[in-house]
Amino acid sequence: MVDALARLVAGGGVVVLSGAGLSTESGIPDYRGASGVARRHTPMTYQVFTRDAQARRRYWARSHLGWRVIARSAPNEGHRAVERLQRGGLVDGIITQNVDGLHTAAGSPQVVELHGRLDEVVCLGCGNRTSREELDRRLREANPTFGARVAAVNPDGDVDLADDEVARFRVVDCTFCRGGMLKPDVVFFGETVPAQRVARCFGLVAGARLLLVLGSSLTVLSGRRFVLRAAKLGIPVVIVNQGPTRGDGYAALTLDAPLGRLLPTLADRVAGAAVGARDHPPTPGQGDPELHGGRG
Numbered sequence: 001m002v003d004a005l006a007r008l009v010a011g012g013g014v015v016v017l018s019g020a021g022l023s024t025e026s027g028i029p030d031y032r033g034a035s036g037v038a039r040r041h042t043p044m045t046y047q048v049f050t051r052d053a054q055a056r057r058r059y060w061a062r063s064h065l066g067w068r069v070i071a072r073s074a075p076n077e078g079h080r081a082v083e084r085l086q087r088g089g090l091v092d093g094i095i096t097q098n099v100d101g102l103h104t105a106a107g108s109p110q111v112v113e114l115h116g117r118l119d120e121v122v123c124l125g126c127g128n129r130t131s132r133e134e135l136d137r138r139l140r141e142a143n144p145t146f147g148a149r150v151a152a153v154n155p156d157g158d159v160d161l162a163d164d165e166v167a168r169f170r171v172v173d174c175t176f177c178r179g180g181m182l183k184p185d186v187v188f189f190g191e192t193v194p195a196q197r198v199a200r201c202f203g204l205v206a207g208a209r210l211l212l213v214l215g216s217s218l219t220v221l222s223g224r225r226f227v228l229r230a231a232k233l234g235i236p237v238v239i240v241n242q243g244p245t246r247g248d249g250y251a252a253l254t255l256d257a258p259l260g261r262l263l264p265t266l267a268d269r270v271a272g273a274a275v276g277a278r279d280h281p282p283t284p285g286q287g288d289p290e291l292h293g294g295r296g
Contacts, residue, residue, distance in 0.1 A: 001255050002262065006269040008238060008253070009090055013209025016082055017226055018096045018103070021215025021241055025076040025260040027069070028100055046191035049183065050124065056181075061169035063184070064139050064146070067132060070118055075106035078214070081263035083108045090270060093204040097216060097223045099186045112201055114193060114222060116186035125180025135172070135182065142170040193222055205229050213239040215259050218247040227251075 020028070048055045075083075083106045085091045093110045096103055099118045103111045119132040146169055174180030187193050205211060211230040218224040218239075227247040230237050236252040239245055240262060248254055255262065 001253070002265060002269070004253060005238060005240070005255060006266055008210055008236070009085065009212065009266060010270040011209060012090045012092075013207075014085070014091045014212050015204045015208035015210070016091055016094045016096075016212050016214055017216060017223060018082070018094065018098060018214045019216025019218075019223060019241075020098060021217075022078050022082075022096075022259050023073070023076070023098050023100055023102055023215070025078060025258070026073045026100070026102060028073055028098075043189050046188040049188060050181065057169055057171050058166045060139070060171050061146075061166045064136070064143070064169070067118065067136065070100060071132070073100060073102065075102045076260050078259040078263045079103055079106035079108075081267040082106070082214070084267045085270070086110070088267075088271065091212075092208065095201045095204060095223075095226060097220070099184075112197065112204065114187075114197065114201060116184075118184050118186055120185035121182055122185040123174035123177060123180035124183055125174060126177035128174060128176040128180075129185060132184070138172050138175075139170075142172050143168075187222075201226060202229060205235065206233060208235055211235055211237045213237065213241065213245070213247060213251075214263070215241055216245065217241065217243065218245045 044055070044059050049059060050056075079102050082091065082094065082103065086094070086108050093112065094103055094108055095112045095114055097114050099113065099115050101113070101117050101119055103113075121130050121132055121135045122128070146165075172182070174182055205226050206229070208230070211227065213227065216223055218227060224246055227237055227250050231250040237247065237250050238253045238255075239247055239251045240255045240257060240259060242256055242258060245254075
Protein backbone atom coordinates (compact mmCIF):
# COMPACT_ATOMS: atom_id res chain seq x y z
CA MET A 1 0.00 0.00 0.00
CA VAL A 2 2.93 2.35 0.63
CA ASP A 3 4.19 1.58 -2.88
CA ALA A 4 0.76 2.45 -4.29
CA LEU A 5 0.76 5.71 -2.32
CA ALA A 6 4.27 6.55 -3.51
CA ARG A 7 3.29 6.06 -7.15
CA LEU A 8 0.33 8.41 -6.72
CA VAL A 9 2.30 11.13 -4.93
CA ALA A 10 5.20 10.91 -7.38
CA GLY A 11 2.86 12.26 -10.07
CA GLY A 12 2.84 15.63 -8.28
CA GLY A 13 0.01 18.12 -8.06
CA VAL A 14 -0.73 17.04 -4.49
CA VAL A 15 -2.66 19.17 -1.99
CA VAL A 16 -2.37 18.05 1.63
CA LEU A 17 -5.21 18.33 4.14
CA SER A 18 -3.78 17.69 7.60
CA GLY A 19 -5.43 17.18 10.97
CA ALA A 20 -4.56 16.60 14.61
CA GLY A 21 -3.19 13.10 13.98
CA LEU A 22 -0.14 14.64 12.31
CA SER A 23 0.80 16.51 15.50
CA THR A 24 0.27 13.78 18.11
CA GLU A 25 3.90 12.67 17.75
CA SER A 26 4.90 16.22 18.70
CA GLY A 27 3.12 15.72 22.02
CA ILE A 28 -0.13 17.48 21.11
CA PRO A 29 -3.18 15.27 21.69
CA ASP A 30 -6.06 14.96 19.25
CA TYR A 31 -9.76 15.03 20.04
CA ARG A 32 -10.57 11.41 19.35
CA GLY A 33 -7.44 9.29 19.45
CA ALA A 34 -6.71 6.38 17.14
CA SER A 35 -10.06 4.73 17.86
CA GLY A 36 -12.06 7.73 16.67
CA VAL A 37 -13.97 7.80 19.98
CA ALA A 38 -14.47 11.28 21.41
CA ARG A 39 -12.55 12.04 24.57
CA ARG A 40 -14.07 13.44 27.76
CA HIS A 41 -12.88 16.99 27.23
CA THR A 42 -15.48 19.30 25.67
CA PRO A 43 -13.95 22.14 23.61
CA MET A 44 -14.85 25.76 24.30
CA THR A 45 -17.51 27.20 21.99
CA TYR A 46 -17.51 30.75 20.66
CA GLN A 47 -20.94 31.44 22.12
CA VAL A 48 -19.96 30.39 25.65
CA PHE A 49 -16.62 32.22 25.47
CA THR A 50 -18.18 35.55 24.48
CA ARG A 51 -21.27 35.42 26.71
CA ASP A 52 -20.04 33.89 29.97
CA ALA A 53 -17.36 35.81 31.90
CA GLN A 54 -16.74 32.90 34.27
CA ALA A 55 -16.30 30.46 31.37
CA ARG A 56 -13.91 32.94 29.75
CA ARG A 57 -11.90 33.14 33.00
CA ARG A 58 -11.80 29.34 33.13
CA TYR A 59 -10.61 29.15 29.52
CA TRP A 60 -7.79 31.67 29.98
CA ALA A 61 -6.64 30.12 33.28
CA ARG A 62 -6.43 26.69 31.70
CA SER A 63 -5.01 27.95 28.41
CA HIS A 64 -2.38 30.05 30.21
CA LEU A 65 -0.82 26.84 31.52
CA GLY A 66 -1.47 24.62 28.50
CA TRP A 67 -0.09 27.16 26.03
CA ARG A 68 3.40 26.72 27.42
CA VAL A 69 3.36 23.04 26.42
CA ILE A 70 2.09 23.85 22.92
CA ALA A 71 4.72 26.59 22.54
CA ARG A 72 7.52 24.11 23.32
CA SER A 73 6.29 21.58 20.74
CA ALA A 74 8.48 21.00 17.69
CA PRO A 75 7.72 19.60 14.23
CA ASN A 76 7.98 15.83 14.04
CA GLU A 77 9.19 13.56 11.24
CA GLY A 78 5.77 13.71 9.58
CA HIS A 79 5.82 17.51 9.30
CA ARG A 80 9.38 17.42 7.98
CA ALA A 81 8.50 14.76 5.41
CA VAL A 82 5.62 16.89 4.10
CA GLU A 83 8.05 19.82 3.79
CA ARG A 84 10.44 17.59 1.81
CA LEU A 85 7.64 16.63 -0.58
CA GLN A 86 6.72 20.28 -0.96
CA ARG A 87 10.32 21.34 -1.53
CA GLY A 88 10.61 18.59 -4.15
CA GLY A 89 7.75 20.08 -6.14
CA LEU A 90 5.23 17.30 -5.46
CA VAL A 91 3.02 19.10 -2.95
CA ASP A 92 1.48 22.33 -4.24
CA GLY A 93 -0.11 23.46 -0.99
CA ILE A 94 -1.15 22.52 2.53
CA ILE A 95 -4.50 23.04 4.21
CA THR A 96 -4.25 22.31 7.92
CA GLN A 97 -6.97 22.03 10.53
CA ASN A 98 -4.29 22.32 13.23
CA VAL A 99 -3.65 25.53 15.19
CA ASP A 100 -0.14 24.66 16.38
CA GLY A 101 1.85 26.27 13.54
CA LEU A 102 4.07 23.19 13.17
CA HIS A 103 3.87 23.01 9.35
CA THR A 104 5.31 26.51 9.15
CA ALA A 105 7.88 25.71 11.85
CA ALA A 106 9.00 22.75 9.71
CA GLY A 107 9.71 25.16 6.85
CA SER A 108 6.65 24.59 4.67
CA PRO A 109 5.49 27.57 2.59
CA GLN A 110 1.97 27.92 1.20
CA VAL A 111 0.22 26.73 4.37
CA VAL A 112 -3.43 27.72 4.82
CA GLU A 113 -4.22 27.48 8.53
CA LEU A 114 -7.94 26.82 8.29
CA HIS A 115 -8.69 27.31 11.98
CA GLY A 116 -6.09 29.99 12.73
CA ARG A 117 -3.13 29.84 15.15
CA LEU A 118 -2.87 29.62 18.91
CA ASP A 119 0.23 31.83 18.96
CA GLU A 120 -1.79 34.88 17.90
CA VAL A 121 -4.41 36.83 19.85
CA VAL A 122 -7.18 39.08 18.53
CA CYS A 123 -9.34 41.71 20.25
CA LEU A 124 -13.03 41.12 19.52
CA GLY A 125 -13.69 44.81 20.12
CA CYS A 126 -11.20 46.62 17.87
CA GLY A 127 -9.66 43.76 15.88
CA ASN A 128 -6.10 44.51 17.01
CA ARG A 129 -3.78 41.48 16.87
CA THR A 130 -0.90 40.71 19.22
CA SER A 131 1.40 37.77 19.82
CA ARG A 132 0.60 35.08 22.35
CA GLU A 133 4.02 35.68 23.88
CA GLU A 134 3.00 39.26 24.71
CA LEU A 135 -0.27 38.08 26.26
CA ASP A 136 1.58 35.41 28.21
CA ARG A 137 3.84 38.12 29.68
CA ARG A 138 0.85 40.22 30.71
CA LEU A 139 -0.95 37.25 32.27
CA ARG A 140 2.17 36.31 34.24
CA GLU A 141 2.36 39.86 35.60
CA ALA A 142 -1.34 39.83 36.51
CA ASN A 143 -1.07 36.40 38.17
CA PRO A 144 2.37 36.25 39.83
CA THR A 145 1.45 33.42 42.23
CA PHE A 146 -0.59 31.34 39.78
CA GLY A 147 1.12 28.07 38.90
CA ALA A 148 -1.10 25.00 39.18
CA ARG A 149 0.50 21.70 38.24
CA VAL A 150 -0.18 20.55 34.68
CA ALA A 151 -1.07 16.87 34.44
CA ALA A 152 -2.14 16.76 30.79
CA VAL A 153 -2.84 19.20 27.96
CA ASN A 154 -6.12 19.11 26.07
CA PRO A 155 -6.29 19.28 22.25
CA ASP A 156 -7.05 23.00 22.07
CA GLY A 157 -4.11 23.93 24.27
CA ASP A 158 -5.69 24.15 27.72
CA VAL A 159 -5.57 21.96 30.84
CA ASP A 160 -8.02 20.73 33.47
CA LEU A 161 -8.07 22.88 36.62
CA ALA A 162 -10.05 22.83 39.88
CA ASP A 163 -12.65 25.56 40.38
CA ASP A 164 -10.75 27.14 43.27
CA GLU A 165 -7.66 27.53 41.07
CA VAL A 166 -9.73 29.13 38.31
CA ALA A 167 -11.38 31.55 40.77
CA ARG A 168 -8.11 33.24 41.66
CA PHE A 169 -7.01 33.80 38.06
CA ARG A 170 -7.11 37.35 36.66
CA VAL A 171 -8.01 37.90 32.98
CA VAL A 172 -6.55 40.88 31.08
CA ASP A 173 -8.18 42.91 28.31
CA CYS A 174 -6.98 44.66 25.16
CA THR A 175 -4.51 47.49 25.78
CA PHE A 176 -5.08 49.05 22.35
CA CYS A 177 -8.77 49.91 22.81
CA ARG A 178 -8.55 49.55 26.61
CA GLY A 179 -11.17 47.01 27.61
CA GLY A 180 -11.81 44.90 24.50
CA MET A 181 -12.29 41.15 24.94
CA LEU A 182 -9.24 39.10 23.92
CA LYS A 183 -9.51 35.73 22.21
CA PRO A 184 -6.92 33.40 20.70
CA ASP A 185 -6.99 33.91 16.93
CA VAL A 186 -8.42 30.46 16.31
CA VAL A 187 -11.84 29.34 15.12
CA PHE A 188 -13.76 28.00 18.10
CA PHE A 189 -16.52 25.43 17.79
CA GLY A 190 -19.66 27.31 16.76
CA GLU A 191 -17.62 29.98 14.96
CA THR A 192 -17.39 30.41 11.18
CA VAL A 193 -14.15 30.08 9.24
CA PRO A 194 -13.55 33.34 7.30
CA ALA A 195 -15.07 33.05 3.81
CA GLN A 196 -11.91 34.27 2.06
CA ARG A 197 -9.87 31.54 3.75
CA VAL A 198 -12.39 28.87 2.74
CA ALA A 199 -12.36 30.15 -0.85
CA ARG A 200 -8.57 29.92 -0.95
CA CYS A 201 -8.76 26.29 0.20
CA PHE A 202 -11.39 25.43 -2.40
CA GLY A 203 -9.11 26.99 -5.02
CA LEU A 204 -6.22 24.77 -3.95
CA VAL A 205 -8.42 21.68 -4.10
CA ALA A 206 -9.81 22.59 -7.53
CA GLY A 207 -6.28 22.85 -8.93
CA ALA A 208 -5.04 19.60 -7.38
CA ARG A 209 -4.30 16.32 -9.11
CA LEU A 210 -4.58 14.49 -5.78
CA LEU A 211 -5.96 15.40 -2.33
CA LEU A 212 -3.90 13.71 0.40
CA VAL A 213 -5.56 13.68 3.84
CA LEU A 214 -3.14 13.19 6.74
CA GLY A 215 -4.25 12.51 10.30
CA SER A 216 -7.82 13.76 10.19
CA SER A 217 -10.94 11.82 11.15
CA LEU A 218 -12.86 14.32 8.95
CA THR A 219 -15.56 14.42 11.63
CA VAL A 220 -15.88 18.21 11.41
CA LEU A 221 -17.44 19.55 8.22
CA SER A 222 -14.93 22.41 7.99
CA GLY A 223 -12.34 19.87 6.83
CA ARG A 224 -14.58 17.23 5.30
CA ARG A 225 -16.05 19.70 2.80
CA PHE A 226 -12.77 19.68 0.88
CA VAL A 227 -12.97 15.92 0.47
CA LEU A 228 -16.55 16.32 -0.73
CA ARG A 229 -15.47 19.01 -3.20
CA ALA A 230 -12.62 16.87 -4.52
CA ALA A 231 -14.98 13.94 -5.01
CA LYS A 232 -17.47 16.16 -6.83
CA LEU A 233 -14.72 17.41 -9.16
CA GLY A 234 -13.42 13.89 -9.83
CA ILE A 235 -10.13 14.56 -8.02
CA PRO A 236 -8.82 11.40 -6.31
CA VAL A 237 -8.63 11.39 -2.52
CA VAL A 238 -6.11 9.41 -0.47
CA ILE A 239 -6.52 9.19 3.33
CA VAL A 240 -3.78 8.22 5.78
CA ASN A 241 -5.07 8.09 9.35
CA GLN A 242 -5.03 5.85 12.40
CA GLY A 243 -8.63 4.67 12.57
CA PRO A 244 -11.64 5.17 10.28
CA THR A 245 -12.69 8.56 8.95
CA ARG A 246 -15.92 10.05 7.68
CA GLY A 247 -14.29 10.47 4.28
CA ASP A 248 -13.35 6.83 3.70
CA GLY A 249 -16.25 6.28 1.33
CA TYR A 250 -14.86 8.94 -1.01
CA ALA A 251 -11.26 7.70 -0.95
CA ALA A 252 -9.50 5.88 -3.76
CA LEU A 253 -6.95 4.63 -1.23
CA THR A 254 -6.86 4.52 2.58
CA LEU A 255 -3.98 3.57 4.85
CA ASP A 256 -4.11 3.04 8.61
CA ALA A 257 -0.60 3.94 9.76
CA PRO A 258 1.37 6.21 12.11
CA LEU A 259 2.31 9.27 10.09
CA GLY A 260 5.68 9.82 11.77
CA ARG A 261 6.88 6.53 10.29
CA LEU A 262 4.97 6.37 7.02
CA LEU A 263 5.62 9.89 5.69
CA PRO A 264 9.44 9.78 5.91
CA THR A 265 9.32 6.43 4.10
CA LEU A 266 7.06 7.95 1.47
CA ALA A 267 9.37 10.95 1.01
CA ASP A 268 12.37 8.64 0.58
CA ARG A 269 10.62 6.48 -2.01
CA VAL A 270 9.37 9.31 -4.21
CA ALA A 271 12.59 11.33 -4.12
CA GLY A 272 14.23 9.34 -6.89
CA ALA A 273 11.12 8.74 -8.96
CA ALA A 274 9.66 12.25 -8.82
CA VAL A 275 11.34 13.68 -11.91
CA GLY A 276 10.28 10.88 -14.22
CA ALA A 277 6.77 10.85 -12.82
CA ARG A 278 6.38 14.59 -13.37
CA ASP A 279 7.55 14.22 -16.96
CA HIS A 280 4.85 11.59 -17.63
CA PRO A 281 2.13 12.01 -15.00
CA PRO A 282 -0.76 9.54 -15.15
CA THR A 283 -4.21 10.92 -15.84
CA PRO A 284 -6.27 10.81 -12.63
CA GLY A 285 -8.79 8.01 -12.70
CA GLN A 286 -7.49 6.51 -15.99
CA GLY A 287 -3.87 5.39 -16.20
CA ASP A 288 -3.50 4.98 -12.44
CA PRO A 289 -4.88 1.63 -11.24
CA GLU A 290 -4.43 2.69 -7.60
CA LEU A 291 -7.00 5.46 -8.12
CA HIS A 292 -9.78 2.91 -8.55
CA GLY A 293 -10.35 2.01 -4.93
CA GLY A 294 -7.48 0.21 -3.22
CA ARG A 295 -7.87 0.21 0.59
CA GLY A 296 -5.35 -0.63 3.25
